[in-house]
Amino acid sequence: MGDLEVVEICAGAGGQALGLEKAGFEHALAVELDTNACNTLRENRPSWKVAQGDVADPETWNPAAYEGVALLAGGVPCPPFTIAGKQLGATDERDLFAWAVELVNVVKPRALLLENVRGLSLPRFAGYRQHVLDRLAAFGYQASWQLLQASDFGVPQLRPRFVLVAMREADEAAHFAWPATVGHVTTVGESLEELMASDGWEGAGAWASKADRIAPTIVGGSKKHGGADLGPTRAKRAWAELGVDALGVADAPPKAGDTYKVGPKLTTEMVARIQGWSDDYQWTFTGRKTTRYRQIGNAFPPPVAAAVGGAIMRAFNLEGERAERRDVEHDPIYKALRSADEFITAERLGRLAGVTDTPELERRISMLSRDFEIEIEASGPVVAYRLGGFKAFLGQAEHTRHEQFHKHRTRIS
Incomplete structure (x- = not known):
């Protein structure tokens, strides 16, 4: 493997990929299930090797062939942890987070980067997080979690992501620091005024003045639901306050003379801008409108990925001040149970x-x-x-995940 190559699993349409490229990484492989997202990756980076299929299927790719890669990265499925869902965690057949952690012992990268939804940071998953840290420590990695807000990195959107970074080399781990925020919060109006005015709409300036905040989280949705839509009822109300009609996505920007009761709908190009794609992060999305919207809405914002990738790169180069790493305990009950070879009474467990x-x-x-x-x-x-x-599914040949995956294959996005 090259010194700065990355293998990206569950790559989606390229949000994390583009950000990591900006940070200086080269893609050795991108693995993705969705056909439309794979088409988008190939359209933008024809030289990249893209493997399409179930990332946990050995017929899709051979992890051992990429042993020693600089970075293993991915945005594994969010539904097992999302606050809006049932939070089934390890018992959700879509959960690949624990499997991705086990993959570290096969690929043995210098660093690991995994991102997911804010729900994974909640008390409900304290034991799950502790298990992840303990497994990485057993593999010889020092790891930490951080909740990052996309709006802190120039993305005009409320999009918290829970990010895990682990480093193999102690010196590099000691130099890893979470990226600093950009300081300026970009509003929806700043981001979209030019696109709103691109077809002659006279109201773009006044609209931009009203859209003076960041957007709600873009929700990409899945194949189980209908067409492009900007989110649940509460999100739609927030969009309306910004002067945006959230009941669908437009085919084109507003034209000269157009008037609106609430405001115009966003085009997929505008949604991409809200998600962090811009002149500095140029990208083309393939497919019809709904598939383009889903690709955009399910992505990791490129500027956030670039910031985290840059922080990993600085650690590789031993830049910045060295810091002593302190173990963070997410679930003392799990740790107490795990350290015992026998039953522990409730009284003793409580004390421990x-x-x-x-x-x-x-x-x-x-x-x-x-x-x-x-x-x-x-x-x-x-x-x-x-x-x-x-x-959780860790790669077991007999795990129920395989049956459930094939049963719901056509609805998985």
């Missing part, structure tokens, strides 16, 4: 984890049991617990 309130301890164990098998042993009033297996 610092949780003295019995109902709170039971609530957190219940939450943990959604992702892990928890064995319970009761002897009269004394209850004891032992940590069992992790329920």
Whole structure:
């Protein structure tokens, strides 16, 4: 592998890919399931090797062939963790986060970059996050999580992303620092005034003055739902306050003489601008309007990917001040259970984890049991617990993920 090559899994239509390219990485491989997204990748970067198919299927690509690559990156599926969903986590057949972490032990990259939705940062997934950190430590990597706001990096949108970065070399890990914000918050009006005026609409200036905030999070949606749409009811209200009709996406910008009750609809080009594509991040999206919108809406904003990629690159070059890494404990109950080879009474577990309130301890164990098998042993009033297996798909040949994946293949995007 080249010194600065990246293998990107679940690459989508290229938001993270373009950002990492801007940071100085070269793509050794991009793996993506969706046909339209693969077409977009090939349209923009004909020289890239793009593997289309299920990323967890060995017939799609051979991870061992990329051992030693500089960076393993990806934006694995979000539905297992999204606040708007059921938050099934490890039991969701779409969950590939834990599998991607196990992939590190095969590919052995210098660094790992994975991004997902804010939901993964919530208490519901404390045990899941602890498992991830512990597995990476077992592989010899130092890892940390950070919640990044796209609007802090020049993207005119409320788009929080929970990002994991892990480094293999201790010196490089010590030099890794999360990227600094750009300082200036770009508004929707600043971003889109030129595009709104591009076909002669006289109201563009007044519209831009009203659209003086960042946008709600763009929701790409999936094949299970209808056409292009800017989000749920609350998001539509926020768009209306910005002077945007969120009930669909327009084929063209407003024309001279057009008038609106709420405001114009956005075109896919405008949605891409809201998502961080611009003159500095140029990209062409293939397919019909709805597929273009989904590709754009499901992407990792390129400026955010560039900022994180740049931070990783600086760590590779040992730039910046060296910092001592401190272990962050996400779930002391999980850690206490994991360190024991036998059942632990609730009383002792509470002491080890610092949780003295019995109902709170039971609530957190219940939450943990959604992702892990928890064995319970009761002897009269004394209850004891032992940590069992992790329920997530880690590459097991017999895992239910395979059956569910093929059953819902046509609806997965």
